[in-house]
Amino acid sequence: AQKITQTQPGMFVQEKEAVTLDCTYDTSDQSYGLFWYKQPSSGEMIFLIYQGSYDEQNATEGRYSLNFQKARKSANLVISASQLGDSAMYFCAMREGTGGGNKLTFGTGTQLKVEL
Amino acid sequence: DVKVTQSSRYLVKRTGEKVFLECVQDMDHENMFWYRQDPGLGLRLIYFSYDVKMKEKGDIPEGYSVSREKKERFSLILESASTNQTSMYLCASSSPGHYSNQPQHFGDGTRLSIL
Numbered sequence: 239a240q241k242i243t244q245t246q247p248g249m250f251v252q253e254k255e256a257v258t259l260d261c262t263y264d265t266s267d268q269s270y271g272l273f274w275y276k277q278p279s280s281g282e283m284i285f286l287i288y289q290g291s292y293d294e295q296n297a298t299e300g301r302y303s304l305n306f307q308k309a310r311k312s313a314n315l316v317i318s319a320s321q322l323g324d325s326a327m328y329f330c331a332m333r334e335g336t337g338g339g340n341k342l343t344f345g346t347g348t349q350l351k352v353e354l
Numbered sequence: 355d356v357k358v359t360q361s362s363r364y365l366v367k368r369t370g371e372k373v374f375l376e377c378v379q380d381m382d383h384e385n386m387f388w389y390r391q392d393p394g395l396g397l398r399l400i401y402f403s404y405d406v407k408m409k410e411k412g413d414i415p416e417g418y419s420v421s422r423e424k425k426e427r428f429s430l431i432l433e434s435a436s437t438n439q440t441s442m443y444l445c446a447s448s449s450p451g452h453y454s455n456q457p458q459h460f461g462d463g464t465r466l467s468i469l
Contacts, residue, residue, distance in 0.1 A: 281465075285459070340448050342399075
């Protein structure tokens with residue numbers, strides 16, 4: 239079974255609207271962390287936001303927020319007031335509690351296109 | 355800011371060649387990682403290292419090896435390059451700790467073509 243599932247290969251959103259990118263995960267660990275990264279067409283991976291499994295509040299970083307629903311094992315990224323520069327590939331990733339080295343497992347990504 | 359530098363943005367090699375991809379980080383991070391990225395497959399972990407001279411296999415180590423002789427440098431080696439190793443290769447580093455909230459910091463990637 240996939241550990242990280244991103245079911246939306248591509249998404250379109252109008253500029254200034256909000257958009258939600260879906261991410262579900264599968265783990266039996268009690269302690270884990272969830273990360274979102276942005277990858278523009280230039281290729282670099284940009285860290286956006288982190289949510290720990292024990293965090294009681296949903297993480298927020300500027301226009302990015304994480305809708306964390308632990309019981310449903312989902313960690314959706316919400317981008318408010320979309321901008322043209324938000325057009326990129328977005329990856330959800332999970333660090334599981336067991337094992338060393340802060341390994342991450344990545345989803346297959348969602349390509350977001352922001353339109354005028 | 356953390357800087358992870360990969361030696362080449364684009365690289366073209368021939369089948370059977372031994373290929374070295376170099377990665378250097380400047381933040382004294384213990385952990386370093388090599389991924390490959392292919393369309394529709396996301397990022398897949400090839401190898402990682404949590405200390406000098408230490409290495410562990412990731413999910414797809416076949417056909418690759420790594421070297422970490424110094425803390426700041428992590429090299430990926432394709433022993434005998436094949437066309438199915440044409441891909442984007444990404445290096446990353448992070449702070450230590452099993453339960454860390456510290457993200458991995460990535461280099462700009464190397465787009466490798468094997469002809």
